[in-house]
Amino acid sequence: MARVLKAAASAAGFYFKHQTLVQAGRAFSTSQPLHQPDNPVWKVGRLNHVAIAVPDLPKTMAFYRNVMGAKVSEAVPLPEHGVSVSFVDLGNTKMELLHPLGDESPIEGFLKKHKAGGIHHICIEVDNIKAAVIELKKKKIRSLTEDTKIGAHGKPVIFLHPKDCGGVLVELEQV
C-alpha cells in the first residue's frame, strides 16, 4: 500500500513538486477553525480537465490542432512542476497534454510504464475544497497528501487515491 501511495503521489507530484508534504497532525491549513462542522457543505462541479501524458508533445498537439481541428494552445513550460503543458479546448472542458520537462519530471515514471502516453488523471471542480477534504477523510477516502496544495492553475487542489476512485487518479480543484 505504501508503495502504491508513493507511486501515485510521485505521478501527481508535478502539481506541487517543490512543496514538502504536510505532516500528519497538520492536515488542514491554519485558516480552518479548530472545530469543524459535522457536515461541511460542499458540492461537486464540472469536469475541469482530462490530463494526458504524452511522449511527443508536438506530434499530439498537431493531431488535435491540424487533424481534429480543435483549438490547441502553444506549449507552456512549467519548470516548477517539471512539465510542459498544452491545452486542447473542447468547448465544455479541456484536455491538458503534459510532457516531461527537466531531469526529474514527476511524469517521467508514468511515461516509462506507458510508452505511447496515456490518461494521467481527471480533474473535477469543487466549490469548497476544505470542506471536501474534511468529509472525504471522514469517509475513509484516501488522498495523496494530507492537505490541499496550490496547483498548476494557482488554485488549491488535492489528489485522491486511485484505489478509492475506481482505479482513476482524481484531482479535486477549488473553483
Added chain:
Amino acid sequence: MARVLKAAASAAGFYFKHQTLVQAGRAFSTSQPLHQPDNPVWKVGRLNHVAIAVPDLPKTMAFYRNVMGAKVSEAVPLPEHGVSVSFVDLGNTKMELLHPLGDESPIEGFLKKHKAGGIHHICIEVDNIKAAVIELKKKKIRSLTEDTKIGAHGKPVIFLHPKDCGGVLVELEQV
C-alpha cells in the same frame, strides 16, 4: 502492430460487439457519394464522456453518489455490448462507469491488465462523422474499424488508434 490493433479493437468492442468488421474496400457506407470532396467539412465538438472500466460497479457508483455527491444513474445492463453502465453527471460532461457483463465481455481483458480499474477511453463529439472518417484516413490516422458503427448511444461512432492519439483510445461520436 497487428496485435496492438487487435487488442485495442477488442477493448473497444463493446460498442459494436455483434457487428462484423467491415471489409477493406467497403470502408464507407453506400450513402456516401462515389467522389468525395477533397476537404470534407466537419468540426470537432464537446467531450461527450470519459469511460472508466471498474471492477466493482456498486462501490464506484457509491463513491461518486454518496461521497462526491454527484448525480449517478442506476446501472443499466447492455447485454448486447457486454457491459453494465452507470452515468455520472458532472454538468458539462459525464463519466461512464463500465463493468463486464456476461461471459465474453470485451472489457474483461482491460480489467485483467488494470485490476483496480482505469480510464478506458474518451469520447469526443463531431458534427459530421463520415467527413471526419474520410479526412482522418487521408491524414493516416488509424481507426479500429474501416467504417463507423452504431454505438451504445444509438449514434454512429468510430474508435481511433491510441498510438495516433497520444496513447489514448479516442472515440468519435456523431451528434
